[in-house]
Amino acid sequence: xxxxxxxxxxxxxxxxxxxxxxxxxxxxxxxxxxxxxxxxxxxxxxxxxxxxxxxxxxxxxxxxxxxxxxxxxxxxxxxxxxxxxxxxxxxxxxxxxxxxxxxxxxxxxxxxxxxxxxxxxxxxxxxxxxxxxxxxxxxxxxxxxxxxxxxxxxxxxxxxxxxxxxxxxxxxxxxxxxxxxxxxxxxxxxxxxxxxxxxxxxxxxxxxxxxxxxxxxxxxxxxxxxxxxxxxxxxxxxxxxxxxxxxxxxxxxxxxxxxxxxxxxxxxxxxxxxxxxxxxxxxxxxxxxxxxxxxxxxxxxxxxxx
Numbered sequence: 378x379x380x381x382x383x384x385x386x387x388x389x390x391x392x393x394x395x396x397x398x399x400x401x402x403x404x405x406x407x408x409x410x411x412x413x414x415x416x417x418x419x420x421x422x423x424x425x426x427x428x429x430x431x432x433x434x435x436x437x438x439x440x441x442x443x444x445x446x447x448x449x450x451x452x453x454x455x456x457x458x459x460x461x462x463x464x465x466x467x468x469x470x471x472x473x474x475x476x477x478x479x480x481x482x483x484x485x486x487x488x489x490x491x492x493x494x495x496x497x498x499x500x501x502x503x504x505x506x507x508x509x510x511x512x513x514x515x516x517x518x519x520x521x522x523x524x525x526x527x528x529x530x531x532x533x534x535x536x537x538x539x540x541x542x543x544x545x546x547x548x549x550x551x552x553x554x555x556x557x558x559x560x561x562x563x564x565x566x567x568x569x570x571x572x573x574x575x576x577x578x579x580x581x582x583x584x585x586x587x588x589x590x591x592x593x594x595x596x597x598x599x600x601x602x603x604x605x606x607x608x609x610x611x612x613x614x615x616x617x618x619x620x621x622x623x624x625x626x627x628x629x630x631x632x633x634x635x636x637x638x639x640x641x642x643x644x645x646x647x648x649x650x651x652x653x654x655x656x657x658x659x660x661x662x663x664x665x666x667x668x669x670x671x672x673x674x675x676x677x678x679x680x681x682x683x
Contacts, residue, residue, distance in 0.1 A: 389429030390663060392644045394589030397562035399506075399536055401465065403638050403663045405432035405591060406656075407649040408457075419456040421651055426463055428656050433457060434647060435499070436469040436510075454499045461501075468495060469540045469565065471510030483513025485524040492528055506563055507534035509550075511541045522550055526557040538563035539588075544578035551586040561588050563644065568592035570618065570633050570680045571600060571610055577683040580642050589644035592637045596648075601633040617679045621672055630655075631662035636676060639666045 391400040406425050408418065422433070435454070457464055470491045472482050481487050492507065507528050509521050525537040537559050539550055547564070554561045564583055568575045568590075575590070583590050596602055600610055603619065615629065622632035637646050648659055668676075 396587030432465040467506035469508040469510035483516040483521040488524040508538040508540040522553040526559040565591040567594045569597040571597040573683040595637040595646040634662040
């Protein structure tokens, strides 16, 4: 069956990733490591690209990598390969990702062997962004950063990034990567109205070293969609946020996305959905980054800064 005709992607805001030459759309989409498989991944990817969402994250959980050659993830990858020049692909390797034991997840052998396995199973010849996921205190940081640099030198990754590192180790890692000639261009970690920990030093370290930031889980799982577990937020918080959203003509999820992207130090917000209408709503939210002082004060009262 021929692929659907390519239509020109609508203009979506792009942001420069730190001081690098990499620019990403303000919305990105996770396609692997999900609790539920995608029902129509190829159609979702085509729809996302047509919405202007061209950055896809394929971070696999333990035991999932063998399923990437077939099944729903395999169909998604086939679509990505067909549109390779249109898209940016990222993956995280480290704690809890890919097959194998957790011991030594930051080692050179673990990182490079998992990358080779991922490329073999996916049929990709390289990833655009390779993250080291979490700091392995049992492995020299120099070894982990050296492995990232090797992946770039071997042509298996174009850029490198860091995921979930605390501020002090993050600063050390950034210096090491600069010395190796492969500076970190991107950092990924959870960031949402209910989880503002990045504001406690991490964003300052990223700005100092010229590293962009992807807000993972900007909807706090599903808690900020109104469909998540109520215990994920203190009583009354979601109701108060929903009122602010309604006054802005948004739903709760849109408010959460608009707020995360309101911070200019956030390069992109990483979505995890299989619903076309969710992508359309997210795109609308990405165009509503205007907040009044009263709105921000109300949000901070509900969800205090870190």
